[in-house]
Amino acid sequence: MDNKRVLVTGSSQGLGRKIVEKFSENNSFGFGFDLQESNKDLKGWEFLQVNVSNELEIINGFKQIKKQIGKLEVVVANAGIVPPWRTINEIDNDEWEKVFNVNVKGVALTIKHSVELMKSSGGSIIVMGSINSLLGHSGQSLYTASKHALLGIVKCAAVDLGKYNIRVNAIGPGPIATEALLKRLKSREDNKGMNVRSALDGFANNTALGRMPTEDDVANTALYLSSNLSSSITGQIIPVCSGLIRLE
Template identity: 45%
Template structure:
C-alpha cells in the first residue's frame, strides 16, 4: 500500500520547482488533490486525479475562494514563495521587501487560515535553511523564512488538539528554475558564472553536492505521511549537510 493512498492533498506553489516535485511524488504515492498556483500557471498539466486552481496567495479573498472549491483535505503543502535577488541591507528596496513578506508570510498564514483540514491531517510548510540561520545580502528572505518557522510552531500548538501535525522543511540551495534564474542575473550583473556559483554551493555541504528536488519531495512525503505520526512543530533540514 502506498503511503498516501486515499489522501486528498492541496499544494500551493505546486506548478513549479519544489512544489511540482512534491506533487509528482505524492501522486506516485497514491494521493489526489489540487495544484494551487498563480493563474498564469493554472493551465499546466497536472497528474491524473489532480486539478489546477489559479490563485495569488497575496490576495486573502482569492485564497478563501480557492479553498471553497477544494472542500476538505487531508494534507496541505504550503510551497508558494518568492526568493528576491541578492541585495545588501543598505540598498534594500522596501517595496520588494513588502512583496516578499506578502507572499512568503502573509500568503502562508492566509493558506493556513482557509485550508479545511480534516482532523488527523498534516501540514508541511516550505521553510529554508534560512529559517534558522542568516546569510548576507538576503535579509528580506531570511526574515520571511524565520517567520515561517514561527507560524509552524504556533500552528502546531493550536492544531494538535485536532490531531493535525504541522511541520516545515528547510531546503538548502536547490537547482530549481528560480535559483538558476537568480544566478543567471548575478552572472550578468557581477560576472560570476552560474557553474562556479553552483560548485561553490556544493562545496559548502558535507555531501559535496546540493540536495535535489526529489530529495525535498521525499522529505515532504515523510512529514505528510503516518511515518512521522509523532512529529509536529519541527523543521527538517534537506540541505546535504551545509556547515
C-alpha cells in the first residue's frame, strides 16, 4: 500500500475517519471530502469541505486533487446519511430526496469524476454499501432502497471501467457501534423503545460469531480491496457483518 494516492468521502468521522487513519498507517496519502470540517491533522492528508451531492463542489474538489497529487489509485465513496426509521407508509418525500441525493447521486458523482484521475494506471473504487444492500428490514425502506441502488451502480461501473483496469466493489457492513448508531439507539430508548445495551446485545447475538463487527474490520476490508491481493475482484459486495447475513 506504500504511496497510494487515496480519496475518502465522508472522511471526518465514523467509518470514513477510521478508513483514512488505516490508509495513513499503511503509508498512503491523499484527500478527504466531507461537509464537516475535519478536526484532526494527518501527515500527507488534506481535508476539503465538499457536498458530494453538489456536482460543482465535486468538480472543484477533484481539481484540487489533480493540482496537488496528479492522480488517484484508490477512491472510497463512503459519504452517506441514515434517515429516521419509518415504515413504508410513513415515507417523507423531503427525506427521500435528501437521502438519495447523498447516498446514491453522491456516490455516482464521486465515481464519475474519479475516472479521469484513475484511468491512466487503473485502481480501486470502493463503495460503502450495507447489509441493507442485500436485505430488507421493517422501518428501513428508504435507507435500504438507497443501499440497494448502490449495488446496481457498483455492478455497472465495474463493467464500464474494467477496460481501464479500475475495479469497483462495495463493502456491506452490519451494525457497528459507531457514534451515529448509538445516538439513534439512544433516541429510540428515550421514546420508550428497547434500551441501548439490549439493542447492542441483540445485534451481537444474531450473528454467527456472537459479536458485532468493528470499524477496524471495515477499514481492513477497504485496505484489502485497495491492494493487489484483490486484483481479480470487481463488481462484488463483501459483507462485513460477523455472519449476520448467513443467518437471515
